[in-house]
Amino acid sequence: MENLLTINNLQLIYHSPKSETQALKDLTFSVQEGEFVSIVGPSGCGKTTILSLIAGILRPTSGEILLANEKIEKPTSLVGYMFQRDNLFEWLNIWKNVTLGLRLKKSLTNENKEYARSLLKKYGLEEFSSSMPSELSGGMRQRVALIRTLCLRPKLLLLDEPFSALDYQTRLLVQDDVSSIIKSEKKTAVLVTHDIYEAIAMSTRIVVLSSRPGTVKKIIDLDFDPALTPFNRRKLKKFNKYFDEIWGLLQ
Amino acid sequence: MKKYSLSHKRYLRNLYLKDFFTHLVRVLLLLAIIGLWELSASKNWADPFITSSPSRVVKQLVALISNGSLWHHSWVTLYETLLAFGISTLLGTGVALILYLLPFMRRVLEPYLIVLNALPKIALGPLIIVWVGTGTKAIVVMGILICIVITTISMLSGYLSVEKEKILLMKTMGASPLQILFRLIIPASFPDFISVLKINVGMSFVGTIMGEYLTSKAGLGYLIVYGGQVFKLDLVMSAIVVLCLMATLMYALVALLEKCVKRR
Structure with missing residues (x-):
């Protein structure tokens, strides 16, 4: 199988007035299509930095990241990012939260709306379309966040400790949910976790x-x-x- | 209707009683203050010439209403206050937005904002009169000066406190800076906007009354100054009572607006 993501000799140096910090050094690995790769490491080893670099919101000091053979220079819709917190917009209902990305890209077509609706339905959130985020439980909110990401049909999902804000029981349940969603939508994923x-x-x-x-x-x-x-x-x-x-x- | 257990009914009854009791004591307190005030005036514990009294205030208000001047003075003050309130809220929110969008300018101007905020704006009174003239214009400018700095500072800190992660999320979804502004920063800082409105209700009245102290031919501030000069404390007290009612009403309107928008 072909590599979806290739990371070559990645280096990153953070600068602050008092010092510079080498966060990443000679980082090389690749992810194939359909894989679920986790990155673990001691805290402060630059796990989240790697995801920011892949998402194109941070530029490496040197080295390169290839996604589907294209060098990443800025955020692309091939990549979907899921954060530790769900970051739902409290002033928008679930439907508007889920379709936020489509609105930003001005691609709220009937086809995409149908896809969003089908995702909500498949993962048991259809009846909450017009609810506000504050009416949902933590686990449901995180599922909404995942669907918001999936609506843009990314090839690669970046998961930045998406379960660590949940209580233990919910965490185990949502891990099963997210894993089955990612499997059934045939996505490739990179998970950062401690x-x-x-x-x-x-x-x-x-x-x-x-x-x-x-x-x-x-x-x-x-x-x-x-x-x-x-x-x-x-x-x-x-x-x-x-x-x-x-x-x-x-x- | 749902059937509640006995203990829950008792709990609800206690809650209701507590609420009722709070309201009751509130009203009683007001009546007690008015009663004591009236009593002290009628028994001459305090000279009603200096302290006035509720009955004299009512008499004064009736007189002001019957010759039509109450409406005139209230309207002048309300008009000036609303102008100062509206202009300073709009300008302050706008200036804050510009400062938010231009970090370099924000850093440069930070100490200036701090000084302007600390400066007692009343000190600018003589300048205002020389620069824009006397009357309504000067009063509104005073009102604006008092509100605008705090509006700018509050709104700026509102914009800046939008979670960084939400901004990152927007970026990963390919949002343009304008989209981040209109779809995230502005709606997210709406609660700050409401609290600025609430602060400005009080501040714009302060500014207007101060402006009227400086230079005016009408308005509640004018009545207060005039009443003080000719030692008609009934007039002063009456104007203060009307001012209380007006400020409360305006605050209630802002609170209503907040409720409406939240429910939407």
Whole structure:
């Protein structure tokens, strides 16, 4: 399969009046179409920075990022970004939140509206179309945020700790939801997380980063039956084996 | 109707009683103040020539209404206040927007804003009169000066407090700077706008009355100054009562606007 995303020798230096900080150094990895890749690493190793670079909202100091063989220079609609918080606009109802991106691109066609409506319906949010965000639970809000991203039909989803603001029970449920949505919509995803369990439960591959300046320490291919949900993966023996391996790498 | 348990009914009853009691004491307090005021005047505990009294205020108000001057003076003050309120809110919100959009200008002008905010605007009174002349114009300018700096500062901090992550989200969805402004920054800072309106209700009255103290031929501020000079404290008190009512009404209108927009 072809690489959807290629990252070559990426470097990033942050500047502040008192110092400069090398956040990323010689970062190289690639993501194939249909993969779910998680990035884990010690805090401050530049995980979120990588996503900002892929999304084109930050420029690298050197190195390059190729998405579908095109160099990323600015935000593109091939990439959808999901944040830690749902960032729903409180003054817009669910339907308007979901179609925000389409409105921005002035592509609120009947076809796209139909697609948005079908996503809401498929993931159990249709009856809340005219509700305000404040009327929804945290898990539902995060699903709305995902649908808002999917409406723009991105090829690559960037997930920046999208579950960490949820309580534990909701988190496990939403992980299953999001994983099945991404699978059934046949999207490629890159997840950044500090939760090793979450990474093992959801991904096909895990990129382990070193502490700052962040660079690839090891890439681990996970061998799970693709039909397993994240929740059910947690029950297997090899789940803990993977955990021990990653834990060891992070020490 | 839903059936509630006994304990819930008791809870609701307590809630209702508490609410009722609050309102009751509020009204009683007002009556007590008016009663005590009247009593002290009639028993000559305090000289009613200096403290006036509720009955004298009512008499004065009736006299003002019957010769039509109450409406005239109230209208003049209300007109000047509304002008100052409207112009300063619009200008302040606009200036804040420009400063928000131009970070360099914002940094340059920051100390100037701080000084302007700290300056007691009444000190500019003589300048205003020399520059724009006496009368309504000077009064409205005074009102605007008092409101505009705080409007600018409040709205600017409102724009700046829009979450960075929401701006990033807009960028990742390919939004242009104008789209970010109109679809995110402005609607997100609407609560700040409402609180600016609420502050400006009070501030624009302060400005107008101060302006009327400086230079006026009519208005409630004029009545207060005139009443003070000729020692007609009944007139002063009456004008203050009317001012209280007008300011409350305007605040209530802003609160109503807030409710309407929130429900939408």
